Amino acid sequence: MKDSHLRSRFIKPSMDPRKLQHFLAVYDLRHFGRAATDNGVTQQAISKSVKKLEEQLGVELFERGPYGPAPTIFAHSLARRAKVILSEARLAAAELSALRGVEDGYVRAGIGWSFVSRIAPQTLLRYRRRRPNIKVSLSTGSSDILFERLLNGEVEFVSSCPLPNFEIDPLLESQPLFHDADLIVMRHDHPLAGRSDVTLADLSQQTWATSGTLGGRWRKICSTFLAAGVEPPTNTIDMDSVGIAKAMIAQSDCIALLSSELVINETMAGQFHTLHRTEFPSERIGMLVTRRSSALQPAAQALIHDLLEVTDSLRPGIAKAAA
Numbered sequence: 001m002k003d004s005h006l007r008s009r010f011i012k013p014s015m016d017p018r019k020l021q022h023f024l025a026v027y028d029l030r031h032f033g034r035a036a037t038d039n040g041v042t043q044q045a046i047s048k049s050v051k052k053l054e055e056q057l058g059v060e061l062f063e064r065g066p067y068g069p070a071p072t073i074f075a076h077s078l079a080r081r082a083k084v085i086l087s088e089a090r091l092a093a094a095e096l097s098a099l100r101g102v103e104d105g106y107v108r109a110g111i112g113w114s115f116v117s118r119i120a121p122q123t124l125l126r127y128r129r130r131r132p133n134i135k136v137s138l139s140t141g142s143s144d145i146l147f148e149r150l151l152n153g154e155v156e157f158v159s160s161c162p163l164p165n166f167e168i169d170p171l172l173e174s175q176p177l178f179h180d181a182d183l184i185v186m187r188h189d190h191p192l193a194g195r196s197d198v199t200l201a202d203l204s205q206q207t208w209a210t211s212g213t214l215g216g217r218w219r220k221i222c223s224t225f226l227a228a229g230v231e232p233p234t235n236t237i238d239m240d241s242v243g244i245a246k247a248m249i250a251q252s253d254c255i256a257l258l259s260s261e262l263v264i265n266e267t268m269a270g271q272f273h274t275l276h277r278t279e280f281p282s283e284r285i286g287m288l289v290t291r292r293s294s295a296l297q298p299a300a301q302a303l304i305h306d307l308l309e310v311t312d313s314l315r316p317g318i319a320k321a322a323a
Contacts, residue, residue, distance in 0.1 A: 015085060016053075017085070017086055017089050018049070019049050019050070019052065019053040020053070020082040020085060020086055021039065021086060022035065022039060022041075022046050022049040022050055022053075023049075023050055023053055023061060023075075023078070023079075023082060024079060024082055024083065024086070025038050025039055025046070026046065026050055026062065026069055027061075027071055027075055027079050030068045030069060030070075030071075031068050031069070032046050032047055032050075032068075032069060050062065057074075057078075059072070059074040060072055060074065061074055061075040061078065062075060080151065080152060083152040083153045083154060084151075084152065084153035084294075085153075086153065087152075087153025087154065087156075088153065088294065105131075105133070105134045105135070105297075105299040106134070106135045106136075106137070106299070107134060107135070107136050107137070107156060107297075107299045107300050107303050108136075108137045108138075108139070108154065108155045108156055109136070109137070109138055109139075109155050109156060109157055109158065109159070109300070109303060110138075110139050110140075110141065110146035110147075110149055110150060110155040110157070110158035110159070110160065111138050111139070111140050111146075111158075111159055111160070112140070112141070112142070112143055112146060112158070112159060112160025112161050112162075112286075113140065113142070113161070113242055113259055113262050114160070114161035114180050114259045114261040114262055114284075114286050115159050115160070115161070115261070115286070116140055116262065117261060117262055117263070117264050117265050118261065118264055118265065118314055119159070119261070119307070119310055119311055119314060119315075120138060120159075122310045122314070123303070123306050123307045123310045124136060124138065126306045126309070126310060127302070127303055127306045130302075130306070131299070131302060134299050134302075136303065139154075139155060143158075143160040143161070143162035143163070143166060144162075144166075146158045146160050147160070147162075147168065147169060147172060147289065150172060150289060150290075150291060151169060151171060151172065151291070153291075153294075156290075156294075156296060156297070156300040157288060157289065157290045157296065157300060157304060158288075158289040158290075159177070159286070159287070159288050159289070159307060159311075160286070160287065160289065161180050161259060161261070161284045161285065161286040161287070162284065162285075162287075163217070163220075163284060164282070164283070164284060168289065171291060171292055171293065172289050172290065172291060172292065173289065173290050173291070173292045174287045174288065174289045175287060175288045175289075176285050176286075176287050176318045177285070177286045177287055177288060177308070177311050177315070177318065178285070178286045178311060178315035178316060178318060179283060179284070179285060179286070179316075179318065180259055180260055180261050180283070180284050180285070180286050180315075181259075181260050181276075181282050181283050181284065182217070182257050182258060182259055182260070182280060182282035182284070183257070183258065183259075183260050183263070183274040183275060183276060183277075183282075184203065184255055184256075184257060184274065184275035184277055184280070185249055185255060185256050185257070185258045185263050185267075185272050185273075185274050186249060186253075186254075186255040186272065186273050186274075186275075187249055187250055187251075187252075187253075187271065187272060187273065188270055188271055188272060188273050190253055190255070190273060191253065192206070192255075192275075193273040198275060200224075200225060200228050200230045200279060201230055203225075203233070203255070203277075204225055204230050204231055204232060204233050205233075205235075206233065206235070206253065206254075206255045207233075207235045207236070207237065207252070207253060207254045207255070208221070208233045208235065208236045208237070208254065208255060208256060209236075209237050209239065209244075209245040209248045209249060209254040209255070209256040210236050210237065210238050210239070210245070210256070211238075211239055211240060211241060211242050211244075211245050211256075217257060218236075220257075220280070220282075221233070221257055221280070224279050224280050228279060237254065242258075242262065245258070246258075246262075246263065246266070249272065250266070250271060250272070257280060257282070259284075260274065261286070261315070285318070286311070286315070288304065288307070288308070
């Protein structure tokens with residue numbers, strides 16, 4: 001006999017935000033007890049909430065075992081949608097508050113490394129002067145991490161400069177802003193800084209600062225050396241921080257391949273010396289990325305407006321460059 005409730009589950013599923021919040025807490029923490037603590041409820045309440053959601057959706061979201069709740073394929077599918085649903089609920093509340101004249105608001109954006117030195121700080125200062133009651137949260141990271149956060153609804157838009165040939169999810173829409181390039185960066189008085197005849201063999205003998213947050217850039221560096229028949233650098237310092245990489249360059253003979261915009265302040269101040277190496281094909285496009293299916297709240301639209309103004313004043317726009 002067919003389940004008489006099967007059709008109703010798919011036509012009118014329960015998407016109670018509180019149940020989704022409880023589910024996501026368990027999904028992210030892989031633990032009912034810690035999820036309960038984060039939500040300020042008892043473990044029994046979290047367990048009942050998730051169980052009720054499973055019953056209403058007609059699927060098992062977690063396999064309960066001795067090592068904690070293991071997400072099923074249904075949980076992985078729901079998690080991505082649930083984050084967007086909760087994000088849209090928060091955005092809806094913020095937009096309604098703005099429409100009824102409430103000045104307070106909250107905007108979350110993802111900022112790639114090419115934007116953190118000048119564009120993001122100046123945008124934030126301009127925005128705060130015009131809208132002091134709007135709270136702004138900026139998260140940084142590599143393009144792949146930021147775009148995933150955008151898809152999950154954790155940020156409302158992303159401004160980033162992905163590596164060439166990076167595939168952007170079709171659910172996202174991008175607007176090109178400016179051209180950027182990766183440069184060999186070293187301190188101003190590095191032994192190689194005063195030379196005009198620096199070779200790849202010279203560079204391979206240097207200590208390189210690398211960062212896990214920069215994704216496939218190190219693979220790109222190694223492939224460039226190998227393509228020229230030169231042994232890749234073996235003396236490397238691996239760190240998970242662009243900030244530490246810049247500090248190592250300033251305080252030692254380390255060198256690195258970094259975005260020109262990322263080191264623009266130090267370069268203009270004469271602290272860093274940069275080499276433009278044609279062996280490292282690295283031109284990238286700084287872009288603004290949003291979700292196609294989600295309308296931006298007014299506070300986010302205003303932040304984007306300021307971002308575009310600041311970007312246009314600091315970097316030659318693509319449209320202008322083509323003119």
